[in-house]
Amino acid sequence: MQGFTLLPARLFGVLAVVVCGLFTAHVQADDTDHSLTIEKNTQSYVVNADGSFVLDVEMIAKVNEERAIKLHAQRPLAFNRTLETLKVVEAYTQKASGRKIRVQPKQIKEQQEQASADAPMFQDSRVKVVIFPDVAVGDRLVLRYQRQRNKPLFPQQFEDMNAPDFYHTEQTSYSYDMPANMPLYADAKGYKASTPAAAPGRKIYRWDLQPTEKSRIENGAVAYTDYGQFMAVSTFADYTQFAQAYAARAQVEVTPAITQLAKELTAQLDTPHSKALALSDWVRKNIRYVAVYVGAGGVVPHPAQAVLDNRYGDCKDHVALLEALLKAVAIESSPALINFGNAYALPTVPTLGLLNHAITYVPSLDLYLDSTATPLAAGYLPIPELGKPVLLTQTGVLERTPISQLNKVDNTLTFNVADSGAADFNNISTVEGWSAEFNRFVFKSLPPADMKQLTQKILSLYGQSGGGEVESDSLEGNAPTFKSVIKGHTDNLVNLPGPTGVPTLSSLAGGISQNVFAFMAEKERTQNFTCLSGEISEQARFDFPKTVNILAVPKAVSLKQGGFDYQATYAQDGNGVVVTRHYQFNHTDAQCSPQDFIAMKPAIEGMVNDLKSQVIVQTL
Numbered sequence: 001m002q003g004f005t006l007l008p009a010r011l012f013g014v015l016a017v018v019v020c021g022l023f024t025a026h027v028q029a030d031d032t033d034h035s036l037t038i039e040k041n042t043q044s045y046v047v048n049a050d051g052s053f054v055l056d057v058e059m060i061a062k063v064n065e066e067r068a069i070k071l072h073a074q075r076p077l078a079f080n081r082t083l084e085t086l087k088v089v090e091a092y093t094q095k096a097s098g099r100k101i102r103v104q105p106k107q108i109k110e111q112q113e114q115a116s117a118d119a120p121m122f123q124d125s126r127v128k129v130v131i132f133p134d135v136a137v138g139d140r141l142v143l144r145y146q147r148q149r150n151k152p153l154f155p156q157q158f159e160d161m162n163a164p165d166f167y168h169t170e171q172t173s174y175s176y177d178m179p180a181n182m183p184l185y186a187d188a189k190g191y192k193a194s195t196p197a198a199a200p201g202r203k204i205y206r207w208d209l210q211p212t213e214k215s216r217i218e219n220g221a222v223a224y225t226d227y228g229q230f231m232a233v234s235t236f237a238d239y240t241q242f243a244q245a246y247a248a249r250a251q252v253e254v255t256p257a258i259t260q261l262a263k264e265l266t267a268q269l270d271t272p273h274s275k276a277l278a279l280s281d282w283v284r285k286n287i288r289y290v291a292v293y294v295g296a297g298g299v300v301p302h303p304a305q306a307v308l309d310n311r312y313g314d315c316k317d318h319v320a321l322l323e324a325l326l327k328a329v330a331i332e333s334s335p336a337l338i339n340f341g342n343a344y345a346l347p348t349v350p351t352l353g354l355l356n357h358a359i360t361y362v363p364s365l366d367l368y369l370d371s372t373a374t375p376l377a378a379g380y381l382p383i384p385e386l387g388k389p390v391l392l393t394q395t396g397v398l399e400r401t402p403i404s405q406l407n408k409v410d411n412t413l414t415f416n417v418a419d420s421g422a423a424d425f426n427n428i429s430t431v432e433g434w435s436a437e438f439n440r441f442v443f444k445s446l447p448p449a450d451m452k453q454l455t456q457k458i459l460s461l462y463g464q465s466g467g468g469e470v471e472s473d474s475l476e477g478n479a480p481t482f483k484s485v486i487k488g489h490t491d492n493l494v495n496l497p498g499p500t501g502v503p504t505l506s507s508l509a510g511g512i513s514q515n516v517f518a519f520m521a522e523k524e525r526t527q528n529f530t531c532l533s534g535e536i537s538e539q540a541r542f543d544f545p546k547t548v549n550i551l552a553v554p555k556a557v558s559l560k561q562g563g564f565d566y567q568a569t570y571a572q573d574g575n576g577v578v579v580t581r582h583y584q585f586n587h588t589d590a591q592c593s594p595q596d597f598i599a600m601k602p603a604i605e606g607m608v609n610d611l612k613s614q615v616i617v618q619t620l
Helices: 018-023 067-072 239-248 257-266 272-286 306-311 315-328 432-443 448-460 514-520 594-611
Strands: 032-045 053-063 072-078 086-093 099-102 108-112 127-133 140-149 159-162 166-167 172-179 183-190 189-196 201-211 230-234 336-340 357-362 367-369 389-392 397-400 409-415 425-433 466-472 481-492 502-505 532-543 548-552 557-561 565-574 578-587 614-619
Touching: 032 230, 053 067, 067 409, 072 086, 072 140, 086 127, 108 140, 159 389, 166 315, 183 189, 183 201, 239 336, 239 397, 239 514, 257 272, 257 306, 257 315, 257 532, 272 357, 272 367, 306 315, 357 389, 425 432, 432 466, 432 481, 448 466, 448 481, 514 532, 514 578, 514 594, 557 594, 565 594
Parallel strands: 032 166, 032 172, 409 532
Antiparallel strands: 032 053, 053 140, 072 127, 086 099, 086 140, 108 127, 159 230, 172 201, 183 230, 189 201, 336 357, 336 389, 357 367, 389 397, 409 425, 425 481, 466 481, 502 614, 532 578, 548 614, 557 565, 565 578
């Protein structure tokens, strides 16, 4: 699993200016990038009956532009030294003249994976970094290496999944030399299948990538594998067999220490639901998460007692400890394999390729828990886990996580405008549901110096200058609601003497405008995209001094289309204006289609126009 992130749209009730600083993502090519040409990428597997294999890889890439050098002049090769060995057979930079500059042994660095460097339990996760010398535009990077898997993840089984790089590709092929009595099932799109001649008692399966220009991945779009090229192979006949193999290697033991802890944590609780939430929250708050992927990091969790003793673990370790704690109070649970990313579709053949994360499912409560999601209270899932296919390993059944979860936001904003056009303001935001704990997490994570600058940064998003203070409810506990207050002063709310327009702001952060404008990240869509349901209510009041005359207020707006229900009213009250807005978006899935977007556009454009509306005033 990758570190917890928020998708870049529809942050209900969240101080988005803070989130951007807390969570970042690695940027990579998301359409056909011609800075590098993959001239050859051949991966040849020879698989043994016990599931072990030898993989030979040959890669030749030509550097076409300067910007490709920084990304590709060194090549990291990840492996698990407990399960496999990795040998660099040959590596060199080939100059445009044909001269070869070979990579020397000292230019191949082996190191522990950064994510698990401080966790002794995961020291088997290693990376060999091949550093190519003297790389310039026009050069070719040639690499041949061999990875030998001595201990299969699943005995007598083999599985693999691949998707193409987003670089111009000339030749990419995958071949699997299998025992003839070991069928290999496949699901491939954009690859041409063939069966080359094989030795007696063997069968070779081969797939060649069909080169194609790739469209830019649109903002908030689902994973490329949902609609583009991919190839998955597996010796598992179905997901039930795959789940059984995982479950067989993920057994947990309930120790006396685990039993004692579970009973202490649930002693004052009288329902299975409250006990499950309490145990999940304890694991979330007390067991540090260490990022090691399911698959590359193995599929066998560490003993639950070891995870408890060390107070850290990866996702499957979290699941193992929570399963043991739940079992200690007579609540049965199952590991649930899921994609923690933006993939909403799984291949028809079972593989770990997209199932890169493990969470917990409690069948008797129909409850999903993810104790690795530190910013979220138990009972809520991270946004990337909503509406996803999930494999329950205890039963082998493919289910789907909830498409939405409780999230309501109520914002109240007041401006007391001075004769100069400056204004004192007070913004009260109350959130209920998943973002309550998330906001507590954000506030606790924010350094004091950044907290002091927060109001100024928020105002700058609206072209305002000024400052203020932020107050909030207690940052401890798991209260289902969370209130924050921004008090401050803006120097330039109204450009008096006018006539001039006053923006009808009805919240400063985490409100309707942030969510509506996020839908406008793309003018047109050709790919499915994530869309989060939610509800926001806002009220704002602008009190003007007696020296200012209110000339006009916007007309009321009512929009019900494409899953949106949006209402806005504007009323003059003495020498003030009251703005009320209510926004609700409901969709039958956690992702929307291009056709959905077409249906949404009139409502989105109508909301944008309203959110840009102004109150017209002039000094008397």
